[in-house]
Amino acid sequence: MNVRRSAAALAVAVAALGTAAAPAAFAADASPSPAGPLPSGLYGKKDPQFDGVFRQSYALLALKTSGVTPAAKAVDWLTGQQCASGGFAAYRADANEPCGSKTQVDSNSTAAAVQALAALGGKQDTVKKALGWLKSVQNQDGGWGYNPGLPSDANSTGIVVGAFAAAGEKPAAVQSQEGKAPEDALTKLAMDCGKGGGAFGLADAKSGKLAPNADATAAGVLGGLGQGLVLDEKARKEAGKADGAPECAKPDDAAQAARNGTGYLLKSLARTGHLTSAMPGADDQPDVGNTADAVVALAAAGQQEQAEKSAKWLSENSAAWAKDSGPAAYAQLILAARAAGMDARDFGGANLVDQLTAQGPKPEATDAGDEAEKKDGKDDGSGVSVWWIVGVGLVAGVGIGILFSGRKKKNQL
Structure with a gap:
């Protein structure tokens, strides 16, 4: 729901401002x-x-x-990053300074923080205050944009739904x-079965028109199903295992829009098991981050077979991406492994939990009853997740303090 939180959500913001970022803005390591x-x-x-609260939230959620x-x-x-209003900005270097009119609080950072703190427990006041802020900035169409006042997009709306x-x-x-x-809002962001293929759309930066987008679709599917980044097992069991690909139909409600989006993801993953980037000015390449998001969405929709196939692809092809991208990437992979029923402590031979743990302070405790915890894992570095770097470049390109859900990638939009 990637979320994020996402460069995709930021692109919607860019479109809303009528400004397109130059390809040069998509630096691989804009602020190392x-x-x-x-x-x-x-x-x-x-x-x-540009990603402090987001990567922290994902890390805490995945570890918990x-x-x-x-x-x-x-x-x-x-x-401590929360503003008095209840919202969260991407990062505040001095949390002792009160948030002001120039503090760019956003829905994605806030929703990610809510999901993490709700899972951790004991932070009810912080969570309640954040939800109050999210309610206060809800658009009249029922959805959310990245920043208050921006048009609703599927990425932002999806991750906020997950927060509630x-x-x-x-x-x-x-x-x-x-x-x-x-x-x-999600119903209006869903595209038809013809030109849109049933996907959720992302507004084009030049025209503002919706175009099919895999990351927006993964977030839209989760939002349409009312699921967060950590799947509600009770709801998933009640939904049951899907019997084949859903039939695409007019998206008159969010449930049908989610079914349509599920079908779009299934078709997109069918041949290779992974999604492909569509970065302007770059050659197509496997999109690891979006594939991880798609695994969670498909698992929520009962499409366990494809979720497992794509998670297996991730286990064999994600190591370099995670090492380069940092905490949020490891967290994404952990959430995808969990959704697909795989062991995050033995994910293609990698112990993702140990690798993520090594990126921050020593934890208070680890479940010693898990035999998988005894397996060795190696610290392979840390850093800003690459899909946030895309957001950094876009922010620089348009001169606004907003970012990617994230649910948000070097290899995606």
Whole structure:
């Protein structure tokens, strides 16, 4: 729902501003080093300016679901990033300074933080305040844009739906002043079965028109199903195992839009098991991050067979990407492995949990009852996830302080 949180969500923001970023903005490593010392509780070693809260939230969420109790200072750093309004910005170097009118609070960072803190428990006041902020910036169509006031997009709406679901609230009950719920926005962001192939669309930066987008579709499917980044096992069992690909039909409601989006992802993954990037000015290449997002979405939709196939591809092809991208990438892979029923501690021979743990402060505790925890894992570095770097380039290109859900990638849009 990648989320993110996503370069995809940012592209919608760019389109809303009527500005297109130049291909040169998509640097592979736009800001590799931080300007100064990083907080000891923060995961990753690279500049957190554009992804601090997001990568921290993903890391904490993935570790918690893997039986690891993160260090208190890692959790405290995240809660300390919250503004008095309840919203979270991508990163605040000095959390003692109050948020002002120039603080770019955003829906993706806030929703990611909610999902992490809800899973960790004991932070009800912080979660409640963040949900209140999200409700206050809901668009009249029922959805959310990356920043308050921007048009709704599937990436942002999807990850916010996941936040309410993770906190135990019913997303359908979260309605705008005009009585519109998130599902209303997602239905309008779903494309038809002809030209759009049933995908959820991402607004083109030049024309503003929706175009099929895999990452937006993965986020839209999760949102349409009312699921967060960590799948609700009870809901998934009730949904059952899907019997073949769903038939595409007019997306009159969010449930049908999610079915259509599921079919789009199945077709996109059928031949190779992975998604392919469509980065302007670059050769097509496997899109690891979006594939991980798609695995979670397909598992939520009951498409376990394809989810497992794509997760296996990830286990064989994601090591270099994760090493280059850092904490949020390892977290994405852990969530995908979990969704597909695979062992994150033996993912293609890699112990993703150990690798993620090594990117931050020593955890408070680890589930010693898990035999897989005894397997060796190697620290293979840390850094800003690459799909956030895309957002960094876009921000530089348009001169606005907004970013990718993230659910947000070097190899994707």
